[in-house]
Amino acid sequence: MTTQNILQETSSCSLQSIGLCFHAMVQNFPGFVFSFKLHSDGKEEFLYASDNVIDIYGLDVKSIKEDTKKLRLAFHVEDLETFRDNILFSAQTLQPFYAEFRYFHPTKGLIWLETRSQPTKQADGSVIWHGITLDISYRKQAQESLMQTANKLSTLLNTIPDLIWMKNIDGKYLFCNHAFENFFGASEEEICGKSDYNFVDKKLADFFRQKDLEAIASKKVNTNEEEVTFKSTGEKVMLETRKAPVYDEEGNLLGVLGIAKDITRKKELQLQLHEKELRLKEAQRIAKICSWHITFPECSLYFDEEVYKILDINITTQAPTYGDFLALVYPDDKNYVDALFKKSIQEKTPFDVIHRLKDKNEIIRYIHLHAEIIYDNHEMPKQAIGILQDITEQKLTEEKMVFFTHHDVLTGLPNRTLAIDRLEQALIYAKRNKTKIALLHIDIDGFKTINDSLGYHMGDAIIKAVAKKLQENLKETDTISRQGGDEFLVILPDINDADNISAIATRLIKKLNESIIVDSYSLSSTVSMGIALSPDDGENFETLLQKADTAMHKAKESGGNAYCFFAEHMNKEITEHLSFVQDMKQALFKNEFELYFQPQIDLQTHQICGAEALLRWKHPTKGFIPPMSFIPIAESSGLIIQIGEKVLHDACHQAALWHKEGIECSIAVNISAIQLQRGNLEEIIKEALSLSGLHPSCLELELTESVLIKDTEQTLQSIKRLKNLGLKLSIDDFGTGYSSLAYLKRFAVDKLKIDKSFIQDIAEDQENIAIVQAIIQIAKSLGLKTIAEGVETLEIVELIKHYECDEVQGYFYAKPMPYDAFVEYCKKFMEKSLHVKIFKQEQE
The missing domain is CATH 3.30.450.20 (PAS domain)
Incomplete structure (x- = not known):
């Protein structure tokens, strides 16, 4: 093998190794590596695309090479045009291409991508970009989080009224808040990078710089006071400035952090304190x-x-x-x-x-x-x-204070403490001389009405007038005492004849009834007076007062403007009353109260549409006690709150039970004025409905007219809250009280209940016929239903139906009955009604 062949083979191996290395590197690169060519005629093609295009764009190499535009189909519409413009600009200027854009990935959803590439111009006019695309979603999220944190910090700093800033070690500002901007009269952008010498005179700038260096040298917080002028407003203020050096995690000094608080007001207060000390000396003189x-x-x-x-x-x-x-x-x-x-x-x-x-x-x-x-x-x-x-x-x-420990502030009369002392002395004298003492307990009639309607100053004027008249018409040896409120006591010592007391009481009542003029008002007051004698009725203050009070209430019960001597039978009545109240408490505890139900009939459908819950009390020794005997006492004693709560719970529970028996009718419960005004009625009803599962529309509250007339605004709000629960509201005994169309509309009443006094003799009494017809017409004009109670004969049923009354209730259909009997009655009534309906259908 020749040397040339050896070199060629070696080069080939080296190139192959480099290629393999490049391929391995590209495949392990977290982004998409590409070579992209844009021909002069606008045609696009990928010369190279790494396999992880699938991770970045969710497309494979083959599909993007076949059609490059597939990539841009998933671009966010707001970013696509900018991306295209950037490509054209890079092609024209051969500037590096860079873009951040949003992309809808088929599996990842909306992501952020970043593309960087370097263009190269080719001889044929085309441009080739070699570059990468990365998923920068995490970085974008981090930037967004950082931006939010920065915004929060900026908002926090800018809401603080104190001046806050930071300088580097050379005294150049790094940041400041809005309050500091007002000091220099410049924005944070204008302040940062500059020093104090750019904004204040050299003397003040030198002072600031000196304090910075002192803080750095001391390595702790330094505090000083300085008077400065805000450039934005021209206002001179005194600042308490705290400066501290700031270090990084490695202990390298970064600069100085400063916080300045406006202490102008504090200084003013210190000056005021000094002036107060001078005034104190003057006060000692005064x-x-x-x-x-x-x-x-x-x-x-x-x-x-x-x-x-x-x-x-x-x-x-x-x-x-x-x-x-x-x-x-x-x-x-x-x-x-x-x-x-x-x-x-x-x-x-x-x-x-x-x-x-x-x-x-x-x-x-x-x-x-x-x-x-x-x-x-x-x-x-x-x-x-x-x-x-x-x-x-x-x-x-001090003498006045001593006086008023034993006397009433408003009238100057002896108070209860002094009255007790005077009575005890009078008792000793009477016992020694075998004479009598009379204790008169006087209470102004209707005083609360005067206070509520005319104001407390009118009430005070009447109290003072009564005190004056008592003083003018009694002897100096008699004691007149104000007990508080509108109550007075009179002690008449050394009495020999009860007739004398009667004459005195008569004269006092007459004089106290005379008019007085207050603020151009002519006012007259009457009083009720109770009289107890000693030793006949008692030989100590508490006993005599209790018996005089009992007699006074008897006088009030008789209509007021009268006096009454205590009699022993009054004590018996009080004892019986208290015993009766105690029996009612026991009845609550022992579940002696029971609900009876009287059905209500729809005259159009002849179906049972509802039932009224009526309370019955079976006393263990006295047997059944009529409601009229115990309800008024329950109201006066306040027990009606607890009894009423039990009635609401039992009524809702039992109505829910008969619904399960297939008896679809509502339940009507009477509500006392005291429950509405003093009890937490709304919460009790919510609880009763929740525990029983009864739908609110199946509960009807019966209120009397007097309840709605009294304390209208408070009552209106209570009624609105109850109506919002979805309940029905009816007016019981309508026509017997202060009938008013205004409150019917205002309180969103659903039904009027015509009192039985108009129903029972309607067949013979033309006036009652006229009243009943008028009530029904009023109801119809207001979109309300009517129900007649006390219906006892078929003749009355036919008459009421003729007058277009909607519903009836009374002995003609059924007396009030306990739960089991009521359910049995309803089932038989429904069965009978069904047979009648079937018979009529067969006849037709």
């Missing part, structure tokens, strides 16, 4: 606190000017003596003050005394003296140094 001292043994007395003003004496050229001062002291206090001063000197204790003096206008003033005695080396008094304060106003205030 408060009439001043100094004095006396020398021994000559007893010469020295005052500052304020003492002369306080004591209201003339300043003389000759120093006054201790005797001159003592002459000013109130005669009854003179000996006490002198003795106490001498005792302090002898016992070497501070001298402290409060005494009176009369000024030249004969006005008594209270003076507080305090002094320390100073002794010489021989333990002899040398001088006394002290203060003097006029405490007249303080003493008068």
Whole structure:
């Protein structure tokens, strides 16, 4: 073999090795390697395409070589035109081609790609690019995350009112926030890369630079104060600046971080504090606190000017003596003050005394003296140094405070504490002299209405007028006390005849009924008065008050504007009332309350459309107690809240059960005004519906007209929330109260329930017929349903149906019955209705 052949073979092997190496390198390269040719006639072709084109574009080599345009079919529409323009520009200028663009990969979804290539012009006018394409989605995500972090940091810095900045070690700014921009009157872009010398005068710039270097040298936070002017506003402010050196992770100094807080207001407050201290000294003068001292043994007395003003004496050229001062002291206090001063000197204790003096206008003033005695080396008094304060106003205030611990602030009358003391004294006297005492408990009728309608100032005026009239019409030996609110007590001691008390009570009621004028209003008030006697009704305050209170409530029950003596049977009534309330509490605990149900009939379909839940109480010893006997007491005692909650839960539960039995009718539950105003009714209903599974549209709440009329705005909001639950709302006993079309519309009522008093004798009473027809027409005009209760005869059913009433309820169909009986009744009623329906169909 010749040398030439050996060289050719060696070259061939080397080229082959290089090719293999290049191929291996390309295949392991994470991107797509290509050679792309653009002919002069616009034709495109890939001269070379690496196999991992499938990873980048989701296409194989063969398909892109057959049709280069396949690649651009998945380009994001917003990036395609720019990509094409860049190719043409690179072809024309032979500048390197670079593009970042979005691409819809068949498996990866939308990704970001980057293409870099170098163009080469060919002899035939074509251009060939050798380049690579990389998936840069991860980098883009990282950039986006970094950008968001930077934006958050920038937002944070720019919301801080303090000036924040950072400089490099040469004093050039690296960044700053908006507050700092206002200081220099330039944007961050204009500030960065420059130093303080570009923005402030040299003296201030030197000061800033010095503080930077001090922070760097100390290697800790340095603080200083500086007065500067904001270029953006021209405002002068005082800044507290904190500067600290900043280092990288390897401990190399990067620069200085600065934060400056505007402390102008703080400085102003410090100045104000100083001024307040000066004013305090002035206040001491105004408060009439001043100094004095006396020398021994000559007893010469020295005052500052304020003492002369306080004591209201003339300043003389000759120093006054201790005797001159003592002459000013109130005669009854003179000996006490002198003795106490001498005792302090002898016992070497501070001298402290409060005494009176009369000024030249004969006005008594209270003076507080305090002094320390100073002794010489021989333990002899040398001088006394002290203060003097006029405490007249303080003493008068204290006397008022003492007065009002036993008297009412509004009227000045004795309060409960003093009334008890006076009664106890009167009881002792009466027992000794075998006389009686009367305790009158007086309460203003309708006082809350006056307060609510005319305002508290009117209420106060009436209370003061009542107090005045009581004082004018009773003796000085009688005690009049205000207990609070609109309640008064009168103690009449040394009574021999009950008729005298009646005469006094009658006279008081008459006088208290007389009108008074307040703010051009002519107001008259009436009172209810309860009277208890001692020893007949009790021999201590609490017992007599309790019985007078009981009698007063009896007077109120009779219509007010009256008095009532306590009688023992009243105690019995109270005891029975309390026992009845306790029985109701036990009934709740022992489940003695039971729901009965009375069906409601649709007059058009003759089907049971609903039922009213009626509460029954079977007392263990008294048997069934009518609702009218216990419901009012439940309301007055507040137990209606707990009873009402139980009724709602039981009614929803049992209605849900009969739905499962195939009885598709709603349940109507009566709601008390107290439940609506004081109970958490909305939450209770939500819970009852949730636990029972009953649909809200199957629950109907029955409210009386008086509930809706009273406290309208609060009631409106409560009703709206209940209606939003999907419940139905009906008005019970409609026509018996304050019927108003306005509230029917405002409260979104669904049904009117015509009271049985209009129904029971409708066949004979023309007025009732007119009322019932009017109610039905009103309901129809407002799109409401009507139901008549108390229907007891077929004749009434036919009449009501003739007047186009929608539903009826009453003994003609069924009495209220317990759950099992109600379910059985409904099933039989439904079966009977079905037979009638089938019979009619067969007849037709």
